[in-house]
Amino acid sequence: MSGLDARALRRDFPILERTVHGRPLIYLDNAASSQKPRQVVEAMVAYYYNHHANVHRGAHTLSTEATDAYEAARTSVARFVHAPEARSVVFTRNTTEALNLFVSSWGGAHLREGDEVVVTVAEHHANLVPWHFLKRARGIVIKAVGLTEDDRVDLDALEAALGERTRVVSTFHMSNVLGTINPLRRIADLAHGVGALFVVDGAQGAPHLPVDVQSIDCDAYALSGHKMLGPTGVGALWARAEVLESMPPFLGGGEMIRKVTVEDSSYAGIPARFEAGTPAVAEAVGLAAAIDYLEAVGMEAVAEHDAALARYALDRLDGVDGVTLYGPHGDDRGGIVTFNIDGVHPHDVATALDAEGIAIRSGHHCAQPLGRALGTAASARASFYLYTTEDEVDRFVDAVVRTRDFFAAFA
Ligand SMILES: Cc1ncc(COP(=O)(O)O)c(C=O)c1O
Secondary structure, three states: OOOOOHHHHHOOOHHHHOEEOOEEOEEOEOOOOOOOOHHHHHHHHHHHHHOOOOOOOOOOHHHHHHHHHHHHHHHHHHHHOOOOOHHHEEEEOOHHHHHHHHHHHHHHHHOOOOOEEEEEOOOOHHHOHHHHHHHHHHOOEEEEEOEOOOOOEOHHHHHHHOOOOEEEEEEEOEOOOOOEEOOHHHHHHHHHHOOOEEEEEOOOHHHHOOOOHHHHOOOEEEEEHHHOOOOOOOEEEEEOHHHHHOOOOOOOOOOOEEEEOOOOEEEOOOOHHHOOOOOOHHHHHHHHHHHHHHHHHOHHHHHHHHHHHHHHHHHHHOOOOOEEEEOOOOOOEOOEEEEEEOOEOHHHHHHHHHHOOEEOEEEOOOOHHHHHHHOOOOEEEEEOOOOOOHHHHHHHHHHHHHHHHHHHOOO
């Protein structure tokens, strides 16, 4: 199907050998969180068995080794997103925290009443709710751009929404519901054309697509480790160094200071200024191992594999009576297939599939405004990754059709 051998890669993921309800697990909830290869777990175990101590604080050998491992992980993230320098990578817990850090710190320092932030109706709540905080605190104006008929961001509407008060354009790399891949460079040019910053929610981009923050020309990019084969508890915010330099701290405490008196404190430079307290060192080590793994497979191959599986699933489901599909058809579509079965609640669809060992997600997918725009509060979502096989997609599609037939019998 693509240059990637999913069957061979699966051997690295022990969880994929288990059964659920007596059936082989088919894990199609990767947009929520991916599974982890042995290499990631083993890197974390090796770190704990051999090197663990607190970072940045000690003169002793273990502390130096832990610090080196942690800083090497920062370099890995920088390399992965093609950032010009590692010091502009800030470790966070996840994308949500990365976006909150940016909005609270940069937005809090630079945005005033009446300043405008442009998003789309298809954002994850992580790229909406932090802006709502600032709307309440500062009176900023949030403008949300709609979608075209084929579930792409309406770029004409986006351009029309920009003006002299626009300070930020913030949107997703790939939609976690529609699979739509945004034309980031084009949006960056539009944003920069009015002097606004361009922020990218890369929660679905970093795991599934090649990321080059320099060719995208964004000002900030947020990602989560757990969606890209890494552990939970670690993510990152990359931002241009000048942008980070202009941001005050987010949390106060150890590690982020230069000098402290009882009365006052001065702050460390970037990135330490944003990493108060003991960080998730083992998790950063795990994320670096995940990045090594993804780089060895090749992100172009991952993107091609995911997209080919989505095309295959969409081809099979398109035209199935009683099934509604969401999202665009085309090259700008990642490995996410969101759908509804007429008259069946998506939670029931997910439960029926789970009975066959197939894990999908159902609900609003943390994108309630998008649900409103699509006219459906909830939907079912299958999301693929590098270990998903065509055979699994076949079994998923067959189960969807069986579920439709099962519920039709009671209609
Ligand atoms: C597009 C998008 N943005 C943000 C997030 C939030 O990610 P996290 O829960 O890892 O912070 C998600 C998670 O599903 C997502 O899909």
